[in-house]
Amino acid sequence: MKGPGLDAGVLGVLPVRADRLDSPEAVDEWLRSVGSVERSRQVGTMSREKLAGFVSLLDGATGPELLGSVDPDLATRIVGSADTAQSARWLETVGTDEAAEILRRLTNSGRDKLLDQIGGPQAEVLREVLRWPPTSVAAHMLPDVFTVPDSITAAEAEELVRTQSAQVRGRARHGALIYVTDADRRLIGFLEFQDLVLAQPDQSVAELSSDDPVWVRPLIDAEQAAQSLLDYELAALPVVDDQRRLLGVLTADAAADILEAEATRDAERQGGSEPLEVPYLRASPLRLWRKRIVWLLVLFVAEAYTGTVLRAFEDEMEAVVALAFFIPLLIGTGGNTGTQITTTLVRAMGTGQVRLRDLPRILAKELSTGFLVALTMAAAAIVRAWTLGVGPQITVTVALTVAAIVMWSALVSSVLPLLLKKCRVDPAVVSAPMIATIVDGTGLIIYFLIAHATLPQLAGL
Amino acid sequence: MKGPGLDAGVLGVLPVRADRLDSPEAVDEWLRSVGSVERSRQVGTMSREKLAGFVSLLDGATGPELLGSVDPDLATRIVGSADTAQSARWLETVGTDEAAEILRRLTNSGRDKLLDQIGGPQAEVLREVLRWPPTSVAAHMLPDVFTVPDSITAAEAEELVRTQSAQVRGRARHGALIYVTDADRRLIGFLEFQDLVLAQPDQSVAELSSDDPVWVRPLIDAEQAAQSLLDYELAALPVVDDQRRLLGVLTADAAADILEAEATRDAERQGGSEPLEVPYLRASPLRLWRKRIVWLLVLFVAEAYTGTVLRAFEDEMEAVVALAFFIPLLIGTGGNTGTQITTTLVRAMGTGQVRLRDLPRILAKELSTGFLVALTMAAAAIVRAWTLGVGPQITVTVALTVAAIVMWSALVSSVLPLLLKKCRVDPAVVSAPMIATIVDGTGLIIYFLIAHATLPQLAGL
Structure with missing residues (x-):
């Protein structure tokens, strides 16, 4: 075999x-x-x-x-x-x-x-x-569950469960646990099959039962319920009505399916596109185009103001064309710094490690880190400007700008995910492209303001 | 209560x-x-x-x-x-x-x-x-499992399991399944406790047992094993030696922990930083700096060639300064297009939906989609250039460039994750910043080449 x-x-x-x-x-x-x-x-x-x-x-x-x-x-x-x-x-x-x-x-x-x-x-x-509404936990629950009253013995419970199993075809339609109810049929505990096997036949169910089962109401969001099942390490999560009578259970398998589908949607949102909803290899180019083009156009329109910013500084660029050399590098660094922060924050918020009330601690942490990063990147910028041979004045301008953009990007990216959460928007929409778009134009303004303050050639403009 | x-x-x-x-x-x-x-x-x-x-x-x-x-x-x-x-x-x-x-x-x-x-x-x-090596499945397995020979009855199996349970303290240290072995103590099947409860006492274990259990060897990668447990919807995954004798099991809980830790590391890599390894709120600014600065510097150095590219086209920019207005918009759009593709692909590869041998289908799909996206974005670029008032010639240059960069970015981002996979590099390292960095400089070269071909002002340069 x-x-x-x-x-x-x-x-x-x-x-x-x-x-x-x-x-x-x-x-x-x-x-x-x-x-x-x-x-x-x-x-x-x-x-x-x-x-x-x-x-x-x-x-x-x-x-x-x-x-x-x-x-x-x-x-x-x-x-x-x-x-x-x-x-x-x-x-x-x-x-x-x-x-x-x-x-x-x-x-x-x-x-x-x-x-x-x-x-x-x-x-x-x-x-x-x-x-039930498709996003509610009730829409994903298994309605057939084993239930036994707390007043009987382990041997009687085995017998009862065997009868209940015979009533419906196929084991697949039962949960992994046996739920224990009181005289009013309210949920008061649960047993594992393992408990029945390991028990003495005359032990009472009440004695074997785990008390205080965690439960949810049917209309709670399925994803929240699935996350809680994982969080509490449950084999199944009972769904009860307002009399605390069992309506069904969310199984660990169903919870895993819900969370996996959500993880894929989140990953796609993070990449700046709408969730595909079908497996990638079955998505047609037209569907891919439709899912992606909206965000691309939104970002394009949002990014378009960088053109307005640059046109406003047209005279400065004509006077010192070398300023243009650093545009991609400066805005790229701002975007990278911000993306690192939002990715970590969105993940930490998703797993419940970080909450809204942590904002002051996050800001303190990110601005301190930002300061260290700003110093390092400014040093790197000096080296780069030097090797491009643009002269000491532009080198200073670029180094100061990198430092300022890093700090600005750290501020924006620490606050934004929490702010969105506060406005009840899923912070997973804060994608790398969104951060880049916000930081790009504002970073250019910072750049030319610093250039004005440091370059004598621009004094008259 | x-x-x-x-x-x-x-x-x-x-x-x-x-x-x-x-x-x-x-x-x-x-x-x-x-x-x-x-x-x-x-x-x-x-x-x-x-x-x-x-x-x-x-x-x-x-x-x-x-x-x-x-x-x-x-x-x-x-x-x-x-x-x-x-x-x-x-x-x-x-x-x-x-x-x-x-x-x-x-x-x-x-x-x-x-x-x-x-x-x-x-x-x-x-x-x-x-x-066992920390990344192997054996390092995460539970060594205590219930095992019964296939030659006994359900009632005898219940008795045997009760004895095995008494031998070790605490139920937590046993798996959720009972494994069935042959006369040579090789793994040949498994039982759920539920099967024992629902069986007639004199039914034989051989009759109740599920055949052909899926198993793994101890040195297989823990993450692969955890993914397989999820994939095969197993309650536990047996780990066997080369005689197919049971060494232990990977439980569903342990698998979930392994995958959750890996998902966090992947999310952080996608954001262009090293995995934090500790919960966010406990990470010091110095640790955050250390985890982030390497990638920032790598990306900075990689991005720095955009300066070289732009300096090479210094004369062109001096002749037509309006070309500079579109730099952030053009490279931003290239980066966004690419990020959408890699995010979807990396996720699809992570869940096993897409493999290396699908490359031709992926390329066909992404280049068709890219063509649709290119047409749409070129139309948007015409509108934007028109409103900036840069004249018809530059408008044509910008529209052609957007279309070309979108196609180029689609090509790079479809091939790169699969190429890395082929080189046994985790494709999750293909972050938005990395795609942006690759597309930025090459996109600028495309821009100025198209400008040369379309703008008569640049003819002599």
Whole structure:
């Protein structure tokens, strides 16, 4: 017997590609040998025809397995390629949260047709989940959970859990924990299966149960809830109504999916473009253009004032053309300094390490650091100006300007992310291009003001 | 009975701050009400004296609980503030992987003193883990796991697991799964506790066990292993020797810690600075300076050639000073276009969506997108140049240059991350500042070459 060899997966030596599979058994073998990312990659890049052929090989076991592991957009395409009866059977077996993610992406009529086909209590549960706003934690929760009253013994609890498991098809639709309720069916604790196995049969559930479970209300933001699950190191986060009765749980898997999708969106915003929403290799040039062009134009318009600034100092540049040599270097250094600061701050805010009330400490820290950086960069600027042979006066101007721009950039980039947070704007939008745009024009004004003060040639202008 | 109200935690309304706590009971209450990030925040910003006072309130339950939840650097400071006997007791109760993370950060003598104090088989296990290279998965694994042979029944397995649990103190030191071995003690499958609970007592372990577990070798990179655990949606990833005998498991918690630390390092590199390695609020200005200045100087030196380029075109700028007006706008647009592309690509490579062999598809996609972007930006440039009143000839020069720089930047930024990957350099180092630096100077050369071709005033130069 051979393990599927994760080493092989990690090193990218994959036996068969999804588009060459020719039997349900080969699909099963393929699913055992590749992880979810590689599955999404291989299936996601198939043409419509290839996909239809591939989907026809899926059966009642491999269909749900694949749907549960690939990204929801691709899962929706797979469901769209299968006939209604078949996809309904798959959606019955896949987790409720994953089924809801797929159904939410379909047209109203497609969704209703599938839900009618699924029918019964399970369609009811799915309709219930679909009623919650998509950004709420309730929209991502698993409604089926094991619950036991605190008044019974471990042996009785095992029996009860076995009964509850038999009531719904497929283990995938249950959470990893067993929740404990009081006589009023309110959530008061939880058990791990491990606790039941390790307990003496006659121990009471009340004794085994962990008290004071952390819980959230259904309408709380899904990303916040997912972050909290990670933060509290929970296996699952219960969602309760205002009577503290259990509505469902956010599983660790669902939380990881939510956070991963958000991390990708944040990374794209940081790069100064709108989130792509689809895997990169499936994004058409037109979509890429649409997602990027808005920010490029906004930044272009914002940056355009540098032209106005430079035209205002046209006479100065005509008098001392060497001043123009340093424009890219000076504004580049200002942008780099600022980007370093905002990246660190945005990350620290994202992980909760830094809050609004830390602003004074951040400013003190960044301005002290900025001072050290300004001294170093001024020294570097002296060397550079000297080697360009522009004379001592311009050298002094450039060195002073570098120092001033570094300090100015440190100030702007420390305050801006926190200010945006205060205005309830996601600080992740403070991208390197945005900082560069702000610092570029203001940096040029600083440059020419310092030049005026230090260069006698400009005295009359 | 009141739940600890995660809503309160999420909204930041916290009852008591760690530095105001005055009894072991208050510490216990505080631990129940704040998550790991807030714990690290509050304890991490204490002065040495405050910390010593706080640590003296920790007991055999709250000490390990705190050590297991805060970041390893802070946990090491806490261990340093307690006396050896006390910290040894805490490290016995905390998970092996977390204890190893802390011990690895101590001086050799401090580590040996603690290990001697812990003593017994547990010190042996820790010494074993500490022998693995820190970046290997083995250095992060939990060595204690439940194992059962495949030849026994579910009831016998329950009994065996109960015995194994009694052999080591504290549940924290066991994985979440039960591993199944053959007669040669090789790993052949695994069980969830849930499977044991839901099984009939006389069912055989072989029948209940999931086959073909995914596994890794001990020396594989910890980050790769953590990514695979996420990718394969595993509760834990077994680490096996070359006989496929179980050495330990990488738990989902440990994997999440590894990936979170790496995500922070990546974010910092993307912002063009070295990873901080300590929480932001605890980093001194001198440390921040040291982490940032190297990249700033490298970028400064790299960017300095823009001065050489501009000096080479000094005559052109003296003849048509209006050319200088557009320098920041043109190089800014080139940088922005490139940053958008590299951010998307680096992220897609990080999550495994894009590989080296996709280069032709990426180039086709990015150059088509670049063409659309170039047309749009050229139109915007015409409007801008017109409003600055620089005349039709310079307007044409600027519009052509914008289009050319956009295409050039698209080419550079699509190839660079994949090229670095090929050279085994982490593509996350391709930061916005690096792209800007590459595109700035080359963009200026393009600018003045186009100006030469289109402006009759420059014909003689």
